[in-house]
Amino acid sequence: MLAFDSLTKRFGANVAVKNVSFSIDRPMMVGIIGASGAGKSTLLRIINRLTDATSGKLEFEGRDVLGLKGTAKREWQSQCAMIFQQFNLVPRMDVVSNVLHGTLNRRSTLATMFNLYPTADIHTAIAILDRLGIAEHAPKRAEALSGGQQQRVAIARALMQDPRIILADEPIASLDPMNAQIVMDALRRIHEEDGRTVIANLHTLDTARRYCDRVIGMRMGKVVFDGTPEQLTTGVARDIYGADADFSESATSTSIDTIETSAARAIHAAEAIA
Numbered sequence: 001m002l003a004f005d006s007l008t009k010r011f012g013a014n015v016a017v018k019n020v021s022f023s024i025d026r027p028m029m030v031g032i033i034g035a036s037g038a039g040k041s042t043l044l045r046i047i048n049r050l051t052d053a054t055s056g057k058l059e060f061e062g063r064d065v066l067g068l069k070g071t072a073k074r075e076w077q078s079q080c081a082m083i084f085q086q087f088n089l090v091p092r093m094d095v096v097s098n099v100l101h102g103t104l105n106r107r108s109t110l111a112t113m114f115n116l117y118p119t120a121d122i123h124t125a126i127a128i129l130d131r132l133g134i135a136e137h138a139p140k141r142a143e144a145l146s147g148g149q150q151q152r153v154a155i156a157r158a159l160m161q162d163p164r165i166i167l168a169d170e171p172i173a174s175l176d177p178m179n180a181q182i183v184m185d186a187l188r189r190i191h192e193e194d195g196r197t198v199i200a201n202l203h204t205l206d207t208a209r210r211y212c213d214r215v216i217g218m219r220m221g222k223v224v225f226d227g228t229p230e231q232l233t234t235g236v237a238r239d240i241y242g243a244d245a246d247f248s249e250s251a252t253s254t255s256i257d258t259i260e261t262s263a264a265r266a267i268h269a270a271e272a273i274a
């Protein structure tokens with residue numbers, strides 16, 4: 001499906017992505033992990049053609065992605081929708097209009113200028129919001145929503161493009177553990193129910209282990225691990241992050257489990273009182 005062949009990206013003397021070769025041969029959920037500066041964002045941006053690779057090849061279903069120009073390039077970009085850590089919504093615009101922005105690629109400039117959306121698209125947008133559990137927020141301004149809700153709006157906007165691939169750059173890095181879980185659950189469900197591939201840069205090991213079918217570890221631009229969550233042992237993680245012997249998993253761990261444990265503790269305490 002998606003095949004990387006010796007992909008390299010240089011910024012001057014700095015090599016951000018180095019000789020990356022791997023392929024994704026069926027729809028799956030892939031997590032990319034690695035220390036800050038490892039090249040995770042650059043890799044996603046190359047896939048989406050936001051950044052041009054210096055050398056190497058990228059093919060999607062046998063088609064050369066890096067050579068696409070003009071309309072073909074824009075079509076590719078709508079096939080691999082991107083989600084960002086900071087949501088990138090228009091804060092003062094209502095939620096449903098933010099979602100409809102996902103159709104911009106196929107609308108005329110005039111329709112865009114006058115905010116004219118086909119009724120069918122509006123229905124689709126509401127249905128997608130409903131699927132993500134936030135339809136009741138459709139008329140509100142995006143800025144009035146919580147971070148977790150805003151990220152779901154961003155996912156809805158991505159789904160509006162009906163993409164084959166969803167690229168998520170640290171989608172939960174700005175969220176509290178509860179919202180992080182809601183957003184990751186949504187991405188997982190979209191993969192399972194729609195068969196879309198999800199490639200997510202994740203800053204925590206436990207999220208990658210819990211949600212992904214496959215984890216890719218990057219270190220200084222190179223892929224240094226490619227395996228299943230089970231194969232991602234503490235020793236392997238230490239190599240990926242380049243940490244020394246006292247490397248602690250908690251340093252790369254969100255507290256999703258902790259919050260569940262503390263919620264369970266609170267319930268037990270309440271039961272004890274009752």
Ligand SMILES: Nc1ncnc2c1ncn2[C@@H]1O[C@H](COP(=O)(O)OP(=O)(O)OP(=O)(O)O)[C@@H](O)[C@H]1O
Pocket residue numbers: 011014015016034035036037038039040041042043
């Ligand atoms: N536009 C740019 N110009 C110059 N150097 C860049 C640019 N973008 C990234 N780099 C460099 O490329 C390397 C990889 O950066 P990248 O943002 O891909 O890392 P990352 O793994 O996403 O890190 P983080 O976890 O902090 O987001 C870094 O050394 C970074 O400084």
Ligand SMILES: [Mg+2]
Pocket residue numbers: 040041042169201
């Ligand atoms: Mg990054």
